[in-house]
Amino acid sequence: MSAPSHTTSYYAASANDKNIRPALTSHVEADVCVIGAGYTGMSTALHLAESGFKVVVVEATRIGFGASGRNGGQIVHSYSRDIDFIEKHYGKDTGTEMGKMAFEGGRIIRRLVKDYNIQCDLKDGGIFAACNDKQMRELESKKALWEAHGHKDLELLSAAGTQDYVGTDRYHGALLDKSGGHFHPLNLVLGEAAGFESLGGVIYEDSPVTRVEEGTKAKVFTDKGSVTADFVVVAGNAYLGGLIPKLQSKAMPCGTQVITTEPLSEAQQKALLPHDQCVEDCNYLLDYFRLSGDGRLIYGGGVTYGAREPGKVESLIVPKMLKTFPQLKGVRVDYAWTGNFLLTLMRLPQFGRIGSNIYYAQGYSGHGVTCSHLAGKVLSDAIQGQAERYDVFASLPQYPFPGGTTFRIPYTAMGAWYYNLRDKLGI
Template sequence: MTPASGGYPHSYYADSVDLPPRRAALEGSQEADICIVGAGFSGLAAGLFLRERGYRVILLEGERVGWGASGRNGGQLINGFNGGIDFLHDYFSDCGTSVAELHLAGGDILREVTERHRIDCDYRPGHVTVAYTQKHMQGLAEEAKLCQRHDIPGYQLLDKDQLQEYVGSGVYAGGLLDGRGGHLHPLKLALGEARVLEQLGGQIFEHSPVTGIEEKGDRQVVKTAKGQVIARQVILCGNAYLGELSKPLAKRVMPAATQVMATEPLPEALAKQLLPADMCIADCRYILDYYRLSADRRLLFGGGTVYGGVAPDDIIGKLRPNMLKVFPQLADVKIDYAWSGNIAITNNRHAQLGKLRHNLYFAHGYCGHGVNVTHLFGKLLADAIDGDTELFDIFAGVPWSGFPGGQRFRVPYSVAGSWWYGLRDRIGV
């Protein structure tokens, strides 16, 4: 990745926002109630909620706020979890929170935070999942029935003709509208949340990668190259960029690179033709495409998965044919930006929340639903530390499984699986 100004990887997002000055690196010894590792959405949300409750919060970031997936993702707020509505029903049907509330909670929390703190992140409502085949449509119809059964509002099944109100392309068989989904500028959101956290009295240190964590009595000592934080509680929110800081967590997730490109700004009439309702779109294949319009009418088109977190040499060459399959009218449109970044996936595709020790918490493995689930998990972390552990304990108790073959063979195993499911997508089964 080519660095942009201010130390961020080069992307449309980094070039379209007023970047704040670099924050100082941690030097010397500090004390806090809570030390959070990782200044992405999970860490920022948890820190914000904890600081609102009066806890002394220090957040350590190895690069810059939102440097990882939180500042480079597709910007799509997709409600629910990768495991689907059945996942919520299986594990949460007996708790005091309904499946509908949990399905929508992350997005509701995000919107409440941005509205209450006046964070401008170019939010636009609406998300549509599109189907290439009748087999895909059957799956979307089942999802719509599940939403109806659990009283989840905002969903509407769309046939091929109805879909034209949302996507100006003839390649799809139909889709499923989620009026409670949406899209946004992710780096603006991360920077806005960091600003609010600091205004509330929280501290953020950038360029402070954590080198180790040591338990001393009832405290955790979080060490960096030039300093340390002595904290009552520690939260690990490094996700795909945590590396080997925690070996128990490293075996639970695998980095997977996904790519995005941004066109030049489109004429208003052309942008309206492509996405008449200005909603974000994702298809329902195993290796999917996703796209939306930016505030300045660029088409942001993403897709592809490279297991192990290695960016392809030619991102535009990889994504452009997929874009032209959907929108052949963009054949002569210039691509201004292309970038890659890592998400973290788990073997069973369930996001994970829990504790490694009594005062060492973690959250990771959002599997493509990071914009919304990070904000729910940030709140649940704050709730648990503050004494309300009901939902946290249920999420922490969800079974997880390591990748077959362990860390050594997880990439070839996942690649083989993606070939198989990709073949099924291509032949429509």
């Protein structure tokens, strides 16, 4: 049987590094064993290696196989629930501390790209687009909220002003975040992996973990080997499966779909996104899009609850793309794929410990690009004895979905239908 590889995405086809790392076939020791070579795992491993730790990463399939190598490639700050929600539900102090970290993930990405010369088509600027007047008022509130927490690189755009950035008359206005941005997500995590290896780190692919044994020194087992370590970091997220049952019940995998067009002419690119910035709208089931480094339009959106594979991604996403850019009718779609992210009930990330030396971070709820990089830094600090920031996240309650694994999908889909209807009605 052939080894599992990446999904048939534009990102996989244009990956800078197609080398396959060996599987774990022996028994090794390390200071830290990281399970999962996505953004959370690689950010953690790289930060620890920079501090002199001996780190081993075990990956079930390929580096960036999951959401880290399939996402929209956008730097979007804060969390899936914003700072005001956190303050309201968990207190002013928690909101203040999480507000201090809400814009750090993007800075971490830019620092790693610079320090390790990662070639991932990183470009500046992101836009939140309002589909109705209610959403525009919410963007005004978001600007005030973020500025109150120290984030100043923001500008409100009128409907006409938005058309200077996005070639459509669909939007009622927008919020321009000059410190947002976009990049090739798989090449980012592959570059982080190369940076980690340059510091002596070791990555094993094709090495699914079969069990984790707690103890003074924890032990991570695969079919053909094991890692004994002082600390373990569980970073499988939506692709963790049932490895840690107590984590499986706290979150639900969900799928999102993405397409990539054929390369567009320079004139087409300028007509769609004149300033080459990324865009996401403000709907509950949002659309997001940007140009690739070689001039294709990457367009994603929608959610399938329970991570079901859609029968035909193009049939779901092309109508969304043409609603935004009808001028693209007839443009060829070269790539289409789906990927899973991990949704939590409160749509806030879940950090915690199992015993004293097994750490986890998961459930970014569609907001994982920046938060996962932040998680890696915070996890690294916690393992080094500076756990204050980690404990802010770990203090958030972690509720299971109502209805258990049987009913969580229909319950969540019903909720999404309700919010989607509100978006369409503008209420």
